[in-house]
Amino acid sequence: MKQRLLKLFPHIGLLVTLLSISCSNSSNSIKMKGSDTEVNLAVNLAEQFTEQDPTFSIAISGGGSGLGITSLLNGQADIANSSRPLSEEERQQFKEKKIALKTVVFAEDATAFVVHKDLPIAEIDVETLAKILSGEVRNWSELTDVNYPINIYGRQSSSGTHTFIKKKLAIEFSNTAKEMTGNAQIIEGVKADKTGIGYVGAGYVAHDPLASQGIKVLKIIEKKGEKAVSPLDEAAINQGSYFFQRPLYQFILAESWDKVRPFIAFERSAIGRKLIEDHGYYILDSQQDEI
Incomplete structure (x- = not known):
């Protein structure tokens, strides 16, 4: 299958990168939105992952952590990349909508x-x-x-x-x-x-x-x-010595977990870990997922 990388500019200052392939299998189609801190890394991870498994289509956009989380609430994303934890208000919104999430801490x-x-x-x-x-x-x-x-x-x-x-x-x-x-x-x-x-x-x-x-x-x-x-x-x-360090999160719809799981496994592979580190992020052994 032919793979192509498209760059779209829906408004000034917001870069949306869409990684897609000609594939009609929606069960292998993932939408990821959120943190601009993570967006370049997410694009590179998706590129490498779809080279290994061309049956997947991954659409990625930035716009900020809040936008990614809102997209989960509105059913417009499978994964929200976030450089912060959920707020209490957001937790309550997911609870009210009865939307279950899984949380992955994939880098520092x-x-x-x-x-x-x-x-x-x-x-x-x-x-x-x-x-x-x-x-x-x-x-x-x-x-x-x-x-x-x-x-x-x-x-x-x-x-x-x-x-x-x-x-x-x-x-x-x-x-x-x-x-x-x-x-x-x-x-x-x-x-x-x-x-x-x-x-x-x-x-x-x-x-x-x-x-x-x-x-x-x-x-x-x-x-x-x-x-x-x-x-x-x-x-x-x-060593945790830098004052402004923090975990990076991926919030995933529980109903999307089965189709997202191969991508998360790739992130944790040797290739995925090297990509994360090459982007200047850190992988700490103490990180835990809430899934």
Whole structure:
């Protein structure tokens, strides 16, 4: 069967990648939606999987963790990729609709904070970072020798990464923060703005050399006086030493589990694990599934 990779742009900033084959067997057709943090990895996993088993058709789109979870609720997806756990409200919605889910934790991610390559700063502590993102600190002159107003590049509220950062820092984001649709838009914004700071999936930066050109990944100090830790330090991630690390989830409709199971098994194979690690993510032995 002929396999083809199509790229569609339904609206500005949202990239939808559709991996499909000419196959009429709907029992082997999987729809996966959600986290932009995971979407590039998901596409590559699907490509490799369908090369091994061309009877499968896998459609993949991003749009944020919240969109993926909503798609499950509305019956528009089999798998929701999510960079955050379900909220209590979402759990209640699934319960009310009597929709059973299975949860797979397939990787560990680290969120990286990036600035322009020429900004004279290499590390930042969590307390100061919270003040920047909440708008309390508004100028780089409070931290460096340059007098630049700080521009914040973040994600929309539907993003799991947005929610993750907000909860980790216990803040409300500044109302001046720019809301971007994904990692690529944040990176491009910071590259073009010497005053900018943004947050992206560390795997996105680590996997794509072009993405890391023109920007600097800040090391994070959890508490003043402690050692600064990089989100690109694999040993630190495996030790749980990086403040902004988190599990990556796949929420799967229980009724879709039988057809999805071969793909999940591929993710856990040697090939799948290598792909996950090549994208800059980490596989921790302590991860457990709730299935």
